[in-house]
Amino acid sequence: MAMGMRARESVNMSEDLTQAIAPYATALHDVSLQSHCLSCFHRIPAQSPHDMSCTMCGSVRYCCSDCLISDCEVHSSSGECCFFVKHLREASPSTLTEETSDIRAALRLLYSLETRGLVSSDSVSSSNRIGGLSASGIREVLEEGGEIAEGVLEGSLLMLSARKSRMKNYVDLSYGLTIEKVALWAVMTNSVEVQISEEQSLGIAVYGPSFSWFNHSCCPSASYRFVLVPQNEGCTSNKPESCVVPVSKGAAPDVWHAWQNEEAGFAHAQCKYGPRVVVRCTKPINKGDEVFITYIDLLQTRIVKYCYRIGLVKVQGLRCDARNLKLPHNAVTDPAIEDLDNNLQQAISEYSFLDDSKACCDVIESMLSENLMNDLQQEELSPRKYILHPLHHISVSSFMILASAYRCSAFKSSTDNLHGENCDFIFRMTKAAAAYSIVLAGATHHLFLSECSFVTLLSHFLLSTGQSILDFAECIKGETRKNMPEAIFSFASCSTNSAKHDSVRYNQFRSTCEKFGKHLLSLSLQCWPFLAQGIPCLEKIKNPIDFSWLGPAIFQAFQLSEEDSFNLSGKHAPATLIEQQKECILSLAVCCITYSKYLARSKSFLFVTLGRLEESSSDWAVKIFDLNNGAKVYSRIKEYYLHFAKCLLIPTSINFFRVMSVPNDQLTNIGPTYKYGKNHFEHVDRRSGFPVMADEYDRSSYRRSGADDEEGGYNKTNTGDYGRSGDDYGRDTGLFNKSSNDDNESGYKNTNTDEYGSTGSYNKSNTDDLTGGFNKSGTDDYSGGGGYNKSGADDYSSSGGYSKSGTDNYSGSGGYNKSGNNDYSGSGGGYNKSSAGDYGSKYKDSSTGDYGRGDEYKKSSSDDYDGGYKKSSSNDDGYGGSGYSKPSTGDYDSGKNASNTDGYGGSGYNKSSTDNAESGYNKSGTGEYGSGGGYNKSSTDNYESGYNKSGTGDYGSGGGYDKSDAGDYTGGYNKSSTDEYATGRGKTSSDDY
Numbered sequence: 001m002a003m004g005m006r007a008r009e010s011v012n013m014s015e016d017l018t019q020a021i022a023p024y025a026t027a028l029h030d031v032s033l034q035s036h037c038l039s040c041f042h043r044i045p046a047q048s049p050h051d052m053s054c055t056m057c058g059s060v061r062y063c064c065s066d067c068l069i070s071d072c073e074v075h076s077s078s079g080e081c082c083f084f085v086k087h088l089r090e091a092s093p094s095t096l097t098e099e100t101s102d103i104r105a106a107l108r109l110l111y112s113l114e115t116r117g118l119v120s121s122d123s124v125s126s127s128n129r130i131g132g133l134s135a136s137g138i139r140e141v142l143e144e145g146g147e148i149a150e151g152v153l154e155g156s157l158l159m160l161s162a163r164k165s166r167m168k169n170y171v172d173l174s175y176g177l178t179i180e181k182v183a184l185w186a187v188m189t190n191s192v193e194v195q196i197s198e199e200q201s202l203g204i205a206v207y208g209p210s211f212s213w214f215n216h217s218c219c220p221s222a223s224y225r226f227v228l229v230p231q232n233e234g235c236t237s238n239k240p241e242s243c244v245v246p247v248s249k250g251a252a253p254d255v256w257h258a259w260q261n262e263e264a265g266f267a268h269a270q271c272k273y274g275p276r277v278v279v280r281c282t283k284p285i286n287k288g289d290e291v292f293i294t295y296i297d298l299l300q301t302r303i304v305k306y307c308y309r310i311g312l313v314k315v316q317g318l319r320c321d322a323r324n325l326k327l328p329h330n331a332v333t334d335p336a337i338e339d340l341d342n343n344l345q346q347a348i349s350e351y352s353f354l355d356d357s358k359a360c361c362d363v364i365e366s367m368l369s370e371n372l373m374n375d376l377q378q379e380e381l382s383p384r385k386y387i388l389h390p391l392h393h394i395s396v397s398s399f400m401i402l403a404s405a406y407r408c409s410a411f412k413s414s415t416d417n418l419h420g421e422n423c424d425f426i427f428r429m430t431k432a433a434a435a436y437s438i439v440l441a442g443a444t445h446h447l448f449l450s451e452c453s454f455v456t457l458l459s460h461f462l463l464s465t466g467q468s469i470l471d472f473a474e475c476i477k478g479e480t481r482k483n484m485p486e487a488i489f490s491f492a493s494c495s496t497n498s499a500k501h502d503s504v505r506y507n508q509f510r511s512t513c514e515k516f517g518k519h520l521l522s523l524s525l526q527c528w529p530f531l532a533q534g535i536p537c538l539e540k541i542k543n544p545i546d547f548s549w550l551g552p553a554i555f556q557a558f559q560l561s562e563e564d565s566f567n568l569s570g571k572h573a574p575a576t577l578i579e580q581q582k583e584c585i586l587s588l589a590v591c592c593i594t595y596s597k598y599l600a601r602s603k604s605f606l607f608v609t610l611g612r613l614e615e616s617s618s619d620w621a622v623k624i625f626d627l628n629n630g631a632k633v634y635s636r637i638k639e640y641y642l643h644f645a646k647c648l649l650i651p652t653s654i655n656f657f658r659v660m661s662v663p664n665d666q667l668t669n670i671g672p673t674y675k676y677g678k679n680h681f682e683h684v685d686r687r688s689g690f691p692v693m694a695d696e697y698d699r700s701s702y703r704r705s706g707a708d709d710e711e712g713g714y715n716k717t718n719t720g721d722y723g724r725s726g727d728d729y730g731r732d733t734g735l736f737n738k739s740s741n742d743d744n745e746s747g748y749k750n751t752n753t754d755e756y757g758s759t760g761s762y763n764k765s766n767t768d769d770l771t772g773g774f775n776k777s778g779t780d781d782y783s784g785g786g787g788y789n790k791s792g793a794d795d796y797s798s799s800g801g802y803s804k805s806g807t808d809n810y811s812g813s814g815g816y817n818k819s820g821n822n823d824y825s826g827s828g829g830g831y832n833k834s835s836a837g838d839y840g841s842k843y844k845d846s847s848t849g850d851y852g853r854g855d856e857y858k859k860s861s862s863d864d865y866d867g868g869y870k871k872s873s874s875n876d877d878g879y880g881g882s883g884y885s886k887p888s889t890g891d892y893d894s895g896k897n898a899s900n901t902d903g904y905g906g907s908g909y910n911k912s913s914t915d916n917a918e919s920g921y922n923k924s925g926t927g928e929y930g931s932g933g934g935y936n937k938s939s940t941d942n943y944e945s946g947y948n949k950s951g952t953g954d955y956g957s958g959g960g961y962d963k964s965d966a967g968d969y970t971g972g973y974n975k976s977s978t979d980e981y982a983t984g985r986g987k988t989s990s991d992d993y
């Protein structure tokens with residue numbers, strides 16, 4: 001029984017089909033574990049004051065306490081935490097290099113399904129399903145053996161070991177197959193890579209049936225995107241209810257149970273912050289039609305690898321409703337093609353590792369010259385001679401690499417000098433880069449006309465083509481750049497907000513794309529012969545936009561005029577570039593960029609899957625240099641732009657360009673560097689469309705610009721310097737600034753040699769320094785690896801945050817501890833209190849026993865905590881009112897109850913009659929809070945971990961807003977013994993903040 005999804009009603013193109021669906025389980029890739037939050041997948045800012053890590057395994061990080069709290073149970077109970085500890089300790093060095101995200105996601109998936117009662121041995125043995133998710137094919141894969149089977153066996157053993165050490169009463173529910181193998185296989189066949197915007201894939205996620213039941217097609221009718229919560233809560237999906245329903249033939253009751261469970265929103269409740277997925281249709285779909293997504297990158301050369309991953313090849317064979325893209329049969333199936341593919345991969349890896357772009361170009365060009373067919377009809381007569389169709393994915397990949405490599409060579413040389421031979425070399429490199437870019441864009445356009453799922457790639461390649469042609473246009477002008485005026489064109493961007501919710505009319509979209517195609521065609525006809533001249537494999541391409549010259553078997557894209565047909569015949573290929581053609585080249589560049597903009601805009605309606613060309617709020621700018629008369633060229637560009645934009649949906653903003661003179665020494669080459677990475681789309685430069693070099697700053701964030709560049713982010717104006725002036729990081733008002741005299745007005749400041757500012761965060765007193773994170777070295781320091789640590793007698797030595805070891809301390813893992821009577825020294829992040837009972841501007845203590853500054857965390861009079869964490873009467877232990885209250889004689893009323901005098905019975909923050917409560921906020925013996933989890937207190941008045949209490953009369957919960965009778969607030973808002981708040985927003989002198 002196979003599940004799928006079909007449309008409940010007819011839907012137009014570009015409508016959301018589902019709501020934002022929460023995951024069953026997620027796992028960051030190993031490389032992202034230290035840079036991203038395990039719970040919400042957001043990047044953790046450098047030196048974030050809220051950053052926390054798991055103190056047990058030390059392998060995962062969270063961006064804030066909310067994320068930590070919401071995730072810590074599944075991290076620990078699923079066995080993931082043990083997995084890190086055991087795996088790192090016991091694994092052989094070879095297994096340590098293997099990616100572990102599948103295993104971790106499987107541990108979490110099992111835990112999530114078990115806690116919801118969705119793991120049934122019947123389902124596993126009869127239908128190869130777990131929690132409604134397909135695990136079909138696992139038996140066949142294991143029987144057959146090989147790499148995948150080994151991966152499943154090894155991974156499941158690691159899972160088993162981690163789960164057994166976590167669960168005392170481990171029960172294996174399955175018959176024959178261990179449940180771990182099934183879960184791991186379900187992850188391998190149902191998980192998706194989580195890719196947000198232009199970043200690399202951050203990790204994987206497994207969703208419930210409402211997403212996992214979509215089947216694959218190479219001509220999909222829907223696409224999906226991810227949204228992170230909570231920041232993006234506002235832009236998840238505009239869909240009030242799902243437009244799709246499951247299609248199946250005789251699904252078993254437990255499979256429906258899984259579906260209903262998800263419909264009831266349990267995944268949302270369990271995974272509060274994990275990445276959501278939204279499915280959107282990319283073509284009009286009729287009521288009842290099955291809806292398909294694609295599991296693969298449609299241009300990916302090694303599709304088979306991916307098909308293994310999704311189980312398609314092994315299990316059922318690729319069932320695809322794909323329309324034939326009209327590729328000739330022999331081009332797809334000939335075994336010699338595999339050799340060509342291997343040659344190509346070899347050239348790519350040499351380029352990646354040896355950085356030898358010339359050698360890479362030579363290998364690929366000679367392969368293309370030998371194998372590329374230039375007339376399909378003729379080749380059909382002698383099929384062994386030329387086997388490579390120009391639209392075959394090997395050809396398209398070759399064009400992509402060549403465009404990138406030539407552009408890279410030109411860029412490298414242009415940084416040397418621009419005279420004589422070198423100038424000629426740059427000219428040839430730039431010309432080749434432009435020519436390969438055009439044929440790449442043309443081939444992708446051709447594929448796109450047949451299958452609109454190529455829209456993202458097309459938009460991407462058009463933009464890089466436009467940029468390459470502009471580079472070439474610049475080259476054609478020749479000469480050096482001395483005293484050249486510089487122009488910056490700013491192409492107006494559309495409003496991203498409106499793009500989110502509108503839908504695009506299919507016919508209008510198609511006809512606009514065809515119009516653009518015709519513009520591209522007629523422009524390229526005039527300059528293609530010149531561009532391809534001298535490059536043998538390109539000379540075989542008679543027209544780079546319309547491939548109908550290959551013969552009638554090829555999809556006829558355009559109706560050609562007689563004149564165009566004549567041009568296509570190549571009978572009048574001009575050897576030199578005349579003035580008119582130069583104009584044409586410029587116009588072609590603008591047409592590519594404008595078309596790309598249009599598609600990018602439409603794409604945000606249509607496809608948000610990979611989001612490589614996501615619209616940014618800032619306009620896309622082009623700089624160009626012209627020796628003679630910049631303004632003239634710019635007005636031509638403006639004219640072209642308006643011409644292309646006229647019949648389209650692109651805004652024609654009036655202020656979209658400016659011309660200015662820039663001192664010669666401040667001219668920078670804005671051509672991006674790029675390089676073909678190991679993975680096609682790793683580190684893609686969104687302007688060039690090509691992967692960026694390791695040392696390059698992706699322009700989307702770490703931008704590098706000229707003197708007048710104010711694009712925001714982490715700018716770098718000249719050598720060694722990030723920002724506008726000598727010692728300045730970034731723009732004048734943003735974060736991470738450093739002014740010329742070592743002082744940064746806000747954010748991460750350094751007021752004098754040893755000090756990090758006086759008013760902002762993360763300050764450091766002048767006698768000690770902070771070596772990493774929020775550390776302080778020396779006897780009083782915070783030497784540990786993680787944040788906020790302090791070593792030595794009074795210190796906070798453990799790796800986690802805010803810890804303190806020693807007699808009076810809170811040595812355990814958790815945070816917000818207190819070292820001595822009046823000391824709240826640990827938490828660099830602030831909330832400190834001085835000896836005079838004053839908490840500065842925030843969280844202050846207005847009178848001796850009082851907390852607060854009017855509204856938060858306060859304590860209004862003798863023993864009373866007004867809002868929030870209150871204590872209602874003078875001598876009880878409670879906190880009246882709402883929150884953690886205790887109304888009278890030793891009793892904690894609702895929620896945080898005490899069942900009798902001393903007890904914290906029932907649920908929540910309870911105490912049982914025997915002073916002991918097994919779980920939650922326990923108390924195990926006299927004065928002590930148990931051994932279980934949470935907020936315990938040891939027999940000597942000490943709370944080993946977490947929210948502890950050190951002395952009589954105080955309020956141990958470090959996390960809370962406590963007060964001891966000695967004027968001490970043990971948790972969170974601590975105060976050190978020397979009346980000093982050593983770090984953070986604290987106070988360094990004796991009585992104020």
Ligand SMILES: C[S@@+](CC[C@H](N)C(=O)[O-])C[C@H]1O[C@@H](n2cnc3c(N)ncnc32)[C@H](O)[C@@H]1O
Nearest residue numbers: 002003134189190212213214215216310311319
């Ligand atoms: C994510 S699930 C899709 C839902 C699945 N059909 C089910 O019954 O639960 C992926 C599995 O569906 C099957 N599948 C999806 N698309 C397919 C296709 N085009 N041809 C054959 N099998 C496909 C494969 O067994 C694959 O491992």
